[in-house]
Amino acid sequence: MNAKVNITNRAGASFPVRRMNFDFDAVPEYWMKGDAGLTHFMTALSALFPAGEKFFIDSVRAVRKHPAIANDEALQKEISAFIGQEAMHTQEHVGFNASAQKYGHDVDTLDCYTDKVIQGTRKFMAILGKPVGITQEMVDLTATTALEHFTATIASQLLTNTHIQELMTDETMKNMWMWHAIEENEHKAVAYDVFEGVFGKGLKSYALRTSSLVIAMVTLLIVQSYFLARLLKQDNQLNLDSLKSIYTYAYSPSKGVITGMGKEMLMYFKPGFHPNDLDTNSLLEKWKAKLGL
Template sequence: MKPVSEHPMDAFPVRPLQFQVEKIRSRDLVWSRTCPEFSMFINALGIHVPYFERYLVRALTKARTQIKDERLLRDISAIIGQEAHHAKNFIHLNQVLALRYPRVAQMEAAARDYFAEHAKKDSLRQLVGYTAGYETFTFLAGMIILQNYDRWFADSEPVIKAMWVWHQVEEVEHGAVAFEVYKHLYGDDELYRKRMVLKALAHIAGETIKAYTHMARVEGWLRNPFRGAVRLGFCGLMLLRLLKSALPVFRKDYHPRRHPLVTTQQNPIQIAWRRYESRGGDVLEIDRAKMARIMGVEPA
């Protein structure tokens, strides 16, 4: 058992976890009974993300040939390992989603082609800048989602819950790496970094809204115009929440390690999950009783 650092971004490990998403029944894909709209939002967000993660691997693999700092090189190796496992698991989940939502396969193919094409043609500056911009929001989503566990996750399908808790914990752990690579290589160009943050958010929003609307239509959520508007509004509010949480990112002295969500509101779930997993705890399925054990509280 390796000791768990107090700050989640210190010496984070690669965890080669494989989640059994094939066990999930089609009707359970709106997997949060606590907040169905959240499960729809995160399903929609996740369709294109594995292909960004492959783009990230390409970008940082290329960038590390220009870097000598040993600590940063160690963190680059760790983020590449984590993101490779994320992509593998979420591509598998996309296959399950496609069985219920007819357009998911088409959306996934478009995302795969988009990121594969850009991974080949983008300059190193574009690769690193866009990766840092995108990682801004995967990192922030990690903190926001874990902070709202009781509102969005408490009563939900155990395998998908476990996948997203794992994913969000690791997104927080490696949330500074792409930023530090960009600063190491192009530190003086703050304007370009900020442009890439906005470009990434625009792409995330477009892909998520498109998928969320399709899934909501399949589930029959749009038959009632009023209720449909409320449920579509949830997607918009989540994206606005991401934007609001990103405001510190535009400061000249910004660093992910010092983002208010990390420094002043350390999340007890990510701390407890990391400790539980490092001691050999099974984190591949999480129900209410398992979460109680993770948090060190006896189940009711």
């Protein structure tokens, strides 16, 4: 799979930490079937990950010693494995982003923008929530929980949508995204379990997590769309052909990766929802076998 894999069992967690080392040197500029629009769509998504994954790690780490969960040995093992996987995702997306930068696509600036958006939004939401007892830790963790639902859902689409898979014609990039998708589903419940363990399952928690999903999705859509438009414009690819291929890939009713997420995303609003309600075990076993994981 064009990567050296070293698997670490995080002291009995239900999923391992796989230490990857993908070689992006031979990845072509337009690795999505030679299509600039599709490649830039995925690059704009990848530009969100280094700062985003660090935010996820920091959010969970900030509350892992909370008295409500500090003595839960099983959950603590899951948290350690979650942090390990997210750290590897950061490393590999930094590597891919550097390969895009090599072709003159300014992903470094987008990465800086992502961090500024995250920090500005989290601080603003904490100010808004302070009068009703919402702390910075609550804002950060509930945003992480919402975004983890998004990443697990889009990951499921990558693993099930054959149209998307056929467009990933570069083996290194396809394997990197599928590995990432597997791990997003392996640890999809960790941040959620931490959130419920610390803040409970009451009406306030429900209102906080569902409103956070709405805010997070609107912010993410705006930022990723801006990144995509910026990459296309800088590459002189902001044209109807690129926009048409992006629409078919992301937003068309029958094939779109984003539209295909609708049903699973809406399940988050169900009272009593838990990420493990969405059973992806057989899907993950199939793909782990395909990738030799």
